[in-house]
Amino acid sequence: MNRVLPGLGHLIRGQRAGAPILFGWLAGWAIAIGARDRIVTTLEGGAIDGWLALITLLALLTGSWWAGNRRPTVGTGDSDLGGQSQWVSAWRRFTRHRTALLGLLLVVVLCAIALLAPYLAPYDPDVMPGDLVANRFLPPSLDHPMGTDRFGRDILSRVLYGSRVSLSIGFLAVAIAISIGTLLGALAGYVGRWVDALAMRFVDVLLSFPRLVLLILLVALFEPSLALVTVVLGLTGWMGTARIVRGEVLSVREREYVEAARSLGFGDRRIVLRHILPNVLSPVIVTATLGIGNTILAEAALSFLGLSVQPPTATWGNIIAEGNDASLVDAWWITTFPGLAIVATVMCLNLVGDGMRDALDPRTER
Amino acid sequence: MSDRALSSGEISASRPLLSVRDLRTWFATDRGVARAVDGVSFDVRPGTTVGVVGESGSGKSVTALSILDLLPRPQATIQPGSRILFRGEDLTAASEDRMREVRGNEIAMIFQEPMTSLNPVMRIGVQIGDTLALHRGLRGPAVREEVVRLLSRVGIPDPSERIDAYPHQLSGGMRQRVMIAIALSCRPSLLIADEPTTALDVTIQAQILDLLRSLQQELGMAIVLITHDLGVVSEMADEVVVMYAGQVVEGGRVKNILERPGHPYTEALLGSLPDLRQRRERLEVIPGSVPEANAWPAGCRFNPRCAYAWDRCRTEAPMLEAARRPRQTREVRCWLLHEPERRGVVASTENATDGAPEHNV
Numbered sequence: 021m022n023r024v025l026p027g028l029g030h031l032i033r034g035q036r037a038g039a040p041i042l043f044g045w046l047a048g049w050a051i052a053i054g055a056r057d058r059i060v061t062t063l064e065g066g067a068i069d070g071w072l073a074l075i076t077l078l079a080l081l082t083g084s085w086w087a088g089n090r091r092p093t094v095g096t097g098d099s100d101l102g103g104q105s106q107w108v109s110a111w112r113r114f115t116r117h118r119t120a121l122l123g124l125l126l127v128v129v130l131c132a133i134a135l136l137a138p139y140l141a142p143y144d145p146d147v148m149p150g151d152l153v154a155n156r157f158l159p160p161s162l163d164h165p166m167g168t169d170r171f172g173r174d175i176l177s178r179v180l181y182g183s184r185v186s187l188s189i190g191f192l193a194v195a196i197a198i199s200i201g202t203l204l205g206a207l208a209g210y211v212g213r214w215v216d217a218l219a220m221r222f223v224d225v226l227l228s229f230p231r232l233v234l235l236i237l238l239v240a241l242f243e244p245s246l247a248l249v250t251v252v253l254g255l256t257g258w259m260g261t262a263r264i265v266r267g268e269v270l271s272v273r274e275r276e277y278v279e280a281a282r283s284l285g286f287g288d289r290r291i292v293l294r295h296i297l298p299n300v301l302s303p304v305i306v307t308a309t310l311g312i313g314n315t316i317l318a319e320a321a322l323s324f325l326g327l328s329v330q331p332p333t334a335t336w337g338n339i340i341a342e343g344n345d346a347s348l349v350d351a352w353w354i355t356t357f358p359g360l361a362i363v364a365t366v367m368c369l370n371l372v373g374d375g376m377r378d379a380l381d382p383r384t385e386r
Numbered sequence: 387m388s389d390r391a392l393s394s395g396e397i398s399a400s401r402p403l404l405s406v407r408d409l410r411t412w413f414a415t416d417r418g419v420a421r422a423v424d425g426v427s428f429d430v431r432p433g434t435t436v437g438v439v440g441e442s443g444s445g446k447s448v449t450a451l452s453i454l455d456l457l458p459r460p461q462a463t464i465q466p467g468s469r470i471l472f473r474g475e476d477l478t479a480a481s482e483d484r485m486r487e488v489r490g491n492e493i494a495m496i497f498q499e500p501m502t503s504l505n506p507v508m509r510i511g512v513q514i515g516d517t518l519a520l521h522r523g524l525r526g527p528a529v530r531e532e533v534v535r536l537l538s539r540v541g542i543p544d545p546s547e548r549i550d551a552y553p554h555q556l557s558g559g560m561r562q563r564v565m566i567a568i569a570l571s572c573r574p575s576l577l578i579a580d581e582p583t584t585a586l587d588v589t590i591q592a593q594i595l596d597l598l599r600s601l602q603q604e605l606g607m608a609i610v611l612i613t614h615d616l617g618v619v620s621e622m623a624d625e626v627v628v629m630y631a632g633q634v635v636e637g638g639r640v641k642n643i644l645e646r647p648g649h650p651y652t653e654a655l656l657g658s659l660p661d662l663r664q665r666r667e668r669l670e671v672i673p674g675s676v677p678e679a680n681a682w683p684a685g686c687r688f689n690p691r692c693a694y695a696w697d698r699c700r701t702e703a704p705m706l707e708a709a710r711r712p713r714q715t716r717e718v719r720c721w722l723l724h725e726p727e728r729r730g731v732v733a734s735t736e737n738a739t740d741g742a743p744e745h746n747v
Binding site for chain 2: 281283286287294299
């Protein structure tokens, strides 16, 4: 039953966790069927946000299916002892952090804004108004809360749409970076010997380049596009994670429960996936959260240099770039508002990251 | 306990389940080769308990890890010529795939620290269930049923509640019970228990030992009990192997050896135990500590700490030899075996005031 309707099985068994899973699954299919035509257009070479939406949709579907069909573990009962996992107690510690909680709330709001941009934006972000002369360089007003740029486009709408690019690049690139870093770090730490030496020297070499130089080099070789920038940011951001994971794996590998698992006849793959990785997850989550902010900054820098998603598609970085000429002083609103958006987003993410570090660090256990 | 010992006296001639023969496990270190285990031999017969005793650094745990091939690689190597025969199969020559079948399934192990030998992020039921799925191929609701059964068998109250607990929610004794449940979930024929009670309160220790004993009877398994506690050995073991500096210095039936130790080291270990019936001013201590494994002393390895040592002990290394007296089947690695009169000399001059019993070997 869970294979067709994941989550329903949980609900029948009286587990509330089933509700969001089932909802995600049904909502995903509803959107997929409702927006059939637009998906087809996207597949035939559509716009960037089409691809973004498609990726999000696929993630939603696979995620809810996975959550519903997770290998039934022995201990998913509902006893009082059931809910005391490290995640539950970490969440309790996290919620004690007022600022981190506020940060998380704002990040959620930002994500919602990005998803709903078409409904929230008062104007089309890319289309110039008919009467260009009357509409260009308008200061903030009730009609245009953040003013307009030299082409008469509404800055608020562009910032709202730009958040889609910034956030999706931030999340996706970090997902890529974390995957590579975790894989390589775990491999280096667990296998050790020459694999470790080789992987870590490779990391050292990559870390000795300034990231921006690496980014510019890679982006300049190809046509800048959303996919390219995401991948390139992912490929240049995994080294820190690899180091952290390697160090953690080195220490967890020597724990007695790993030896106990070996003494029970479990193989390497099982031991790494089930016993080692879950125990090194906390620092990875923290670096990931902090990494999203960094990645958004890096993308903004690339955009500013014209090496990211190309105009007229709005990104926070290229809105700032457009305002960065003679109009910088006269039309301060063009650069200020996207700049504030970047600052606010990165700050919120860092607050969440800091809160997570405190919540997940075993040394802060109370 | 060599083959010779097995075929003689009251020890029955049944085929050993596990036979460790001339095991040498050496470690490569920065300061040369550490011969942590250096020629250890002993047998474990089905359904019996063998206590392996010795101080820290005597090679007990390395012996245990060698049997299951859990040694840290590549630093540790089992030297050629060593044999670990389990039901006649030489485990030192077995493939890694074969070893994974053996581990947990035919030979299981429990460790000293119940606090750290359970994975902190997994519910205990899952940890037990994983082993059942791996070796016994159980799936679905059968796993949960069997886990509950195992938990109640090892004496955990409310097993159907506790199955969802995380390790940090259980006390040390409960965690060791969970470890035992995991180790015994596949009904192994041999259990290696490495200091299973050392980290526990004394009252809990007795409970755990009782549990092990009753499970042993139920499952008919053999136990290799590694400990430094002679009290535990006398309570649990049928036979004892005393290890010092990577070698067996004395082995045989527990009763014989604890009542009349043949090796000065065994004697010293017994002397360091508090005796409730007889209050002494101070316990005897064994001077010094076990030497470093990369520089064993010449001659008998115990000679620098031995009360009886004479010239011969400092130059010639004694062999493990059978000491045959009526109803005293045992093996001892000591020159006193050849010159028993030496013991009397020292004992009468140095130990007379302590009222040490006279020993005849």
